[in-house]
Amino acid sequence: MKIALDAMGGDFGPPNLVAGAVMALREYRHIKKLFLVGDTKQIEAELKKHKCNDRRIAIVHATQVVDMSDRAWSAVRRKKDSSVSRAVDLVKHGEADAIVSAGHTGAAVAASMIKLRTLEGVDRPGIAAVLPTQFNVFVLVDAGANIDARPEHLLQYAIMGSVYSRHVLGYKRPRVGLISLGEEDVKGTEKTKEVFKMLKKTSLNFRGNIEGRHLFEDPVEVVVCDGFVGNVILKTCESIAVAIFKWLKAELTRSTRRKAGAFLAKHAFLAIKDKTNYEYYGGSPLLGVNGICIIAHGASTPLAIKNALRVAAESIEHQLNPHIVEEIRRYHETTASLEPAAALR
């Protein structure tokens, strides 16, 4: 498989990105080609630091970078030679199967939508973020691609999230929950109520509304919400996990006795830190575009980039997109047979 990495995006630029690429190439032999897209000089300098001359690497030069202050859509239109645009072009022209970017999320989404288009039957792509529970993980769709989602978009997120959970994460019959206020069927906004009705009619394993307070108690494997809410959930989780560890550290160093306790229990803290560490989850697939696009964290470490490349490889390997197209087609066929009038529209 062939992957294109936007080697310029993200808070730390080429150093972390190239380091992650080198780690991935060492670990994943099934990556046959890795395009590093961006400023050739900077990329070469980083590769030199790692003494890496892996023949699977191909540098693709790009002169521009999308900044965090750019507007997503206009950046894609204006900066034709940006690293993210060039990376998506490689997928568009069939030279790569997937793109990974840690840069401006909106720009990666816009470039993918403009250049790759959405999959058949999908109106809007959604980002699937993977989050941990005590014994499992769940996917949250949409984690921020589409901030003005209509009910049918949320329905498509539920279908695509289920496909990802089943085919890539390996859950047999993933349960689906809809983020709402209150768990009773009657609760929510006009939009969530409409989505609720639509989901009830599908063959998905839909379990109804779910509140934020039950997210980490393993209630479902697929959590559906619009991009604004999903992004807020994702970032709030990150924020509070970081805060709790910081508070804990301050408390654990307040006395010798506590310090001794912390020393003895060190591995327990490390285990939880790992569990809540986004670096291990690596990247979030943008579900629904015609090509694999993995959105990595802006502050990605080399480890996070390595894992984002792993997620890209897994999505290609497990035929994520063909499965999505098939599921969406099946949904439309079933709905059409249930509602003959709809088929005639």
Next chain:
Amino acid sequence: MKIALDAMGGDFGPPNLVAGAVMALREYRHIKKLFLVGDTKQIEAELKKHKCNDRRIAIVHATQVVDMSDRAWSAVRRKKDSSVSRAVDLVKHGEADAIVSAGHTGAAVAASMIKLRTLEGVDRPGIAAVLPTQFNVFVLVDAGANIDARPEHLLQYAIMGSVYSRHVLGYKRPRVGLISLGEEDVKGTEKTKEVFKMLKKTSLNFRGNIEGRHLFEDPVEVVVCDGFVGNVILKTCESIAVAIFKWLKAELTRSTRRKAGAFLAKHAFLAIKDKTNYEYYGGSPLLGVNGICIIAHGASTPLAIKNALRVAAESIEHQLNPHIVEEIRRYHETTASLEPAAALR
């Protein structure tokens, strides 16, 4: 001051509510009257358990309770003799200064809006939840009262949240942040962009957009968002804090060494647990209604109820509502003087 407690609502009903009331009366001498509203027999039985015959208690009988499955507005209209409705009536008729309810949040909001109306200049009330950071607290408005907020509602939340932060929580010049995607001015939905512009024009200490990921790093003292998003943030925080402690407990008991460490560092864990424990924050004021209404957590313990009664007392004591009316009036005067056309509408 006189407070009316809905003695029936909440997940645990009269036992926790009456126990909390008894605790509050013992601690707060400045509560001159406490109405316990609900089923007289049940309330009397609970008071007997606590051997409480405090003369400041007055039981007000109510035959109905709003269930969690009821629709908020119709429950208020249909169940005329519900404990929450009767409690709000006491405020309406001037017999009590504040109401505290741990029952159906939507019903408490609806009853307050219908019976007390909003304050002059306020279109929609918003719930102000108090959340901890390492050294401070911040208020999140709206935490779930109004799920279809318009830009002007969010502006009013910013003003009311600032008043609460200043006059009740004691922050001199509270900073205000608007929940959005990305911190740059250009980012967000059409709605958040409009609110951003409105907030820029006020005399509030507005610091721009804020992302979930910076919430717990003390960036601002007032966080503004719509009720759907606010409720999701609040419940996600609760959920992940509980999850992390659960995971930590499992890890800390996996070996004798870790158990010994946990024992030595016990007080550090307890300090963090207290910090993230909603019971200490007690209740969230519903800002903007003409009367003090405190929303307590559905799963409130007696301690949480005691603290919700404290929040009610503080809101009365610090003249929360007169200050809100004054601030909103000042805002309108300033805007009117800036935009003469608006004053003529």
